[in-house]
Amino acid sequence: MMRIDSHQHFWQLARGDYGWLTSDLKPIYRDFLPDDLAPLLQRGGIGGTVVVQAAPTVAETEFMLSLAAQESFIRGVVGWVDFETRSAPQQIAAMAQDPKLVSLRPMIQDIADVDWMLGDALAPAFRALIDCDLTFDALVKPPHLKNLHTLLTRHGDMRVVIDHGAKPQLHDGTLDGWANDMAALARDTDAYCKLSGLVTEAGTGWTVDDLRPIVDHLLDTFGPERLIWGSDWPVCTLAASYGDWLDATDRLLSALSQSDLDAIMGGNAVHIYKLEE
Template sequence: MRIDAHQHFWRIDRGDYGWLTPALGALYRDFGPDDLQPLLAAHGIEGTILVQAAPTSAETGYLLRLAETHGFIKGVVGWVDFESSDAPADIARLARNPALVGLRPMIQDIPDPDWMLRPNLTPAFEAMIAHDLTFDALTLPRHLPPLRRLLARHPDLRAVIDHASKPRIGKGVARDWADNIAALARDTQAYCKMSGLVTEAPAPWAVEGLRPFVDHLYATFGAARLVWGSDWPVCTLAAPYREWWDATQHLLGRAGGDEDAAILGGNAMRAYRLEEKGRSL
């Protein structure tokens, strides 16, 4: 099964997307299932992981309702207030919905790079482990060392690094990003998403400009822990869905169909436990 492991929907009138303003141009409109389904069909993609875009429980409820009525949504990565004393109970309640496969605090927007290591968050992480949920790490390069410490503290926490932690593409492969991402691959069982790269590249982006970053991810995480995603519709700031899909074909194709199939779907099924949650059909 081909799976787009990172896509978003939003409806502006819901009012909780603080980052989504008219300054973002073409992104400042509603995006829903009817917009995405033709793109999935054109590329033979059978399922997606729908990821939160607002730090509210209300948006998570909205996404879960979409998953109930659209079978191609194989899982939802939602949001919970990790700092709340009610976080464990909130996680337990949400986890009763089999469509919920993970949670994502919006770490990239939090000023303190060590926020994830705060002791008061431990009950939330322990609840995620108890309820078999995946932690989507929305990080920047400066967050990679604390993320490695977090996963050492919670070795049973299944984690996926979003957008390869947003390396600064266009300035060459920075040593700190390369070393820290390699350390995470070596010392943890985290997966890493090959997504969001075109919007981190300076315009006009080119496939060959992305290749050193993808090569490093492949060399460190290997075909067994790389996960493909589109980051649609955010990717359209730099490229239509088709162009990122075509770029992916050039960037992969290394050791044969089995490895590509893992990156384009099989690894997402494992990272989000889709078969165990009955979400793979």
């Protein structure tokens, strides 16, 4: 089974639509493009990736799709559409004509209203996403999880991936609410969850033991059959190198069988995103 990085980013600062990416984030405040990632993939034995939007614009999605047309290792693109606009269903249908578009991701974590995802005006966009056979990437934090449960109950036929384990608050140890809400999502819905972004949440100085309770809980609730590995490169480099996170993953998953490892490290991404073999 090919190993797949299900969550990585590219950006080009001159494009000008990455509002969150400022000079304060000095280590990642530069262009990151396929030539930067290719050697890391080779060293890590990663055969393909899914590149994920980092700006809330259709133009950035088109930029990523153009990269995917040039780079064979890019197996899929998670894009962005304004779900609130009346033309969202038409835009989604048009973008879905590109076979490399596999999912859409509103930047919910950056929307002040935690109830936003439940707004009636968004229903046509969710319906279009489902009708176009796309996946929904849920970029959420712990305060969003109860609403996400409601959303997924409304749209039981929607394929869903929860990004970055819903960003548990590793830095202060406030995990009980997150753990309960994630367990409910795993129990009551068919959502998948990304094993990604955890080192960034833990911050510099993290250890494998810091991450183990989170990973063990996700394994216990979602199971190896619904977890998918991602690097969150280059954002992860704020706290760890690509190789550091791969090494930590190997240690965190060392008790699993080879078939379970193959699922988390590639097979589940192929399934949930319907990537071409």
